[in-house]
Amino acid sequence: MISLSKRIETILEQRKEQSLFRTLRISENLIDFCSNDYLGFARSEKLQLAIHQQCKNGYLSTGATGSRLLAGNTAFVENLEKQIANFHRAESGLIFNSGYDANVGLLSSIPQKNDFLITDELIHASMIDGARLSYATRYKxxxxxxxxxTKKLAKIEEDKTANPLLKDAQVFVAIESVYSMDGDLAPLLAIVDTCAQFGANLIVDEAHATGVFGKHGEGLVNELQVENKVFARIITFGKALGCHGAIIVGSNTLRNYLINFARSFIYTTSAPMHSHISVQCAYDLLQSDTFSNKNLHHLIDFFKRQARLNSTIELIESPSAIQCIIISGNENCRAVANTLQSKGLDIRPIVSPTVPKGKERLRICLHDFNTEEQILQIFEVLNKL
Structure with missing residues (x-):
């Protein structure tokens, strides 16, 4: 019988042969076109000073000491949840330790047996994992x-009409407002209208929209003023906000339900006070009179204009901070990325099967702290290949 160690080694070797082997890397002294720090909050001296000042004011606990349902709850975090919910024009909110925990907790607990859950085929792995744990019937x-x-919703409507056991079944639709691999936006207004037509409950992950869209970075749902037509939103703190964690915003009833049934909330130690202070200070920056994401959008437009100057560059259309250039073939895509990195540009390849074969791409994340000169360096390298 093959040993467990040998089996694991064989699986890893197969992954290497398929050019799919992952390793951890440290990128030092490279220009950041890779991170999700869209607003530069993770490197913001102003944010760091605000966090330090709050900690000096007496919030010195290094650990939460338990789950929120035991010793880990505080008035601070409950007030923070109210502040964030108000900012996103929602009735209530519940903080989770990560965006992954939030998506798994929500999608595994809300849809019940006999319910239906329809997801966009490109939703994030955390939403997929949450959906897999659900008892609902799932479609993509x-x-x-x-x-x-619309066709999927109409078919479900027919099934509900034909089967008396499904008369009380709820239908859920789960999407992202900005998709992480392409950077493209969901047709949110059309999806909102379609869900309303069929009485479906819409769930929107705003991970890559928070901070980028909306006058104060409220996200795409708020920018389009459809917050009252969305059942639940997942807002993450680890991208544009430069912190860690996430919150699900929605109704008070939803919050109470998640406290009782979301296992990824119930059975885990709460984040430490320092983490919650960091999130509060980040939101204070978003809400300040000096906040603006206009420079970020200027750089996005500048990048797209430069890409269009080279007819050989295949750019995926995106108004978000995530810009993708198609470089077909796993090895070819990796080689181009390595060349860019050798020139001091931290740009990573996204290869199949993460993306469809032939649609391998360079994933370029733009940030408020990038410059036009740095963007031009990208195209100087690409134009010589």
Whole structure:
């Protein structure tokens, strides 16, 4: 019988042969076109000083000491949840330790047996994992294809009409407002209208929209003023806010339900006070009179204009901070990324099967702290290849 160690080694070797082997890397002294720190909050001296001042004021606990349902709850975190919910124009909110925990907790607990859960085919792995844990009947619709979503919803409506046991079944639709691999936006207004037509409950992950869209970074749902038509939103703190954790915003009833049934909330130690202080200070920055994400959007437009000057560059259309250039073939894509890194530019390849074969790409994340000169360096390298 093969040993467990040998089996694991064989699986890893197969992954290497398929050019899929992952390793941890440390990128030092490279220009950041890789991180999700869209607003530069993770490196903000102003934010660091605000956090330090709050900690000096007496919030010195190094650990939460337990779950929120035991010793880990505080008035501070409950007030923070109210502040964030108000900022996103929601009735209530519940903080989770990560965006992964939030998505798994929500999607595994809300849809019940006999319910239906329809997801965009390109949703994040955390949403997929949450959906897999659900007892609901699951369907996928083609990426951003409202017509296909409509067909799925109409079919479910027929099934509910034909089966008396399904008369009280709820239907959920789960999407991202900005998709992490392409940077493209969901057709949110059309999806909202379609869900309303069929009485479906819409769940929107705003991980890559928070901080980037909305006058004060409220996200795409708030920018389009459809917050009252969305059942639940997942807002993460680890991207544009430069912190860690996430919050689900929605109704008071939703919050109470998650406290009782979201296992990723119930059975884990709460984040430490320092983490919650960091999030509060980040939101204070978003809400300040000096906040603006206009420079970020200027750089996004500048990048796209430069890309269009080279007819050989295949750019995925995106108004977000995530810009992708198609470089077909895993090895070819990795080689181009390595060349860019050798020139001091931290740009990573996204290869199949993470993305479809032939659609391998350079994933370039733009930030408020990047410059036009740094962006031009990207195209100087690409134009010589």
């Amino acid at each position: 619709f083609r990426h951003n294809d409202v017509e296909d979503l």
